[in-house]
Amino acid sequence: MTGSTAGPSAPFDATESRAQIRGAELAYTDAGRGPLAVYAHGVTQSRASETASGLFDWAPVVAAGRRLVAYDARGHGQSTGDPVPAQYTWPQLAEDLLALLDQLAGASPVAGIGSSMGTGTLLHAAVAAPGRFDRLVLTAPPTAWASRAAQADLYRRGADLVETRGPRLFAELAASAPVPAVFADLPSFPPAPDVSEKLFPSVLRGAADSDLPAEAALATIDVPVLILAWAGDPGHPLSTAERLAALIDSARLQVAETGAQLARWGALTADFLGPGEAARTGAGGG
Numbered sequence: 712m713t714g715s716t717a718g719p720s721a722p723f724d725a726t727e728s729r730a731q732i733r734g735a736e737l738a739y740t741d742a743g744r745g746p747l748a749v750y751a752h753g754v755t756q757s758r759a760s761e762t763a764s765g766l767f768d769w770a771p772v773v774a775a776g777r778r779l780v781a782y783d784a785r786g787h788g789q790s791t792g793d794p795v796p797a798q799y800t801w802p803q804l805a806e807d808l809l810a811l812l813d814q815l816a817g818a819s820p821v822a823g824i825g826s827s828m829g830t831g832t833l834l835h836a837a838v839a840a841p842g843r844f845d846r847l848v849l850t851a852p853p854t855a856w857a858s859r860a861a862q863a864d865l866y867r868r869g870a871d872l873v874e875t876r877g878p879r880l881f882a883e884l885a886a887s888a889p890v891p892a893v894f895a896d897l898p899s900f901p902p903a904p905d906v907s908e909k910l911f912p913s914v915l916r917g918a919a920d921s922d923l924p925a926e927a928a929l930a931t932i933d934v935p936v937l938i939l940a941w942a943g944d945p946g947h948p949l950s951t952a953e954r955l956a957a958l959i960d961s962a963r964l965q966v967a968e969t970g971a972q973l974a975r976w977g978a979l980t981a982d983f984l985g986p987g988e989a990a991r992t993g994a995g996g997g
Contacts, residue, residue: 749823798917801831825850
């Protein structure tokens, strides 16, 4: 791993680093001091694209006394990958995340924050490695189980479109879709895709071949879980969030219906995670 001064992708002072993970180089920003929290973004997005869109502001997590690592998933943003759809399924992305956490935190449990694909990644990681996380924040839970087939078909058609017409048309079609009211105040929505033309079809096909873990596996999660869902978006239906809340005994659900409520997600996350026991006792590290 190497470190340098961060670029414009982080909304707070951070260092930019890279880690060699399972044949890929994952780019990430590392900010703050205290117990570690890691953030995983959505499909075709990156740290930079989400920041530019104004979708999330995780600065309150750092301000509350947490170390926050935000990374670009394999094949997204500044991270590398291969044109192999199997590399981008959520179980494989979960293996990437677990390997990254091994480098960053050793065996110590960490807090996880995910969005959409990142939420799927976190849940697969939490099921595969019990004890790896001490708290989970699951934002924008994606389509899952019965609702996944239609979304998977959209991704496969999108992959075919990118191969025949290029990624620009795909981005234009996504941008032309109706914008749910909860996003009306954002400077740019949806966030612009941040995946290279070479990898774009594989990323979409990997997403198409993905789903959340089985319900029985999710019911075994026994750490505190905060589910943050937004209303009016068929790609992230409330039905998934509500089912997760029913399956995981320790979960609580909050739904944003307005831009003002969405803007509070950073503060809600910071309150939920807290500074961690190490920070409270003065033993936190960077």
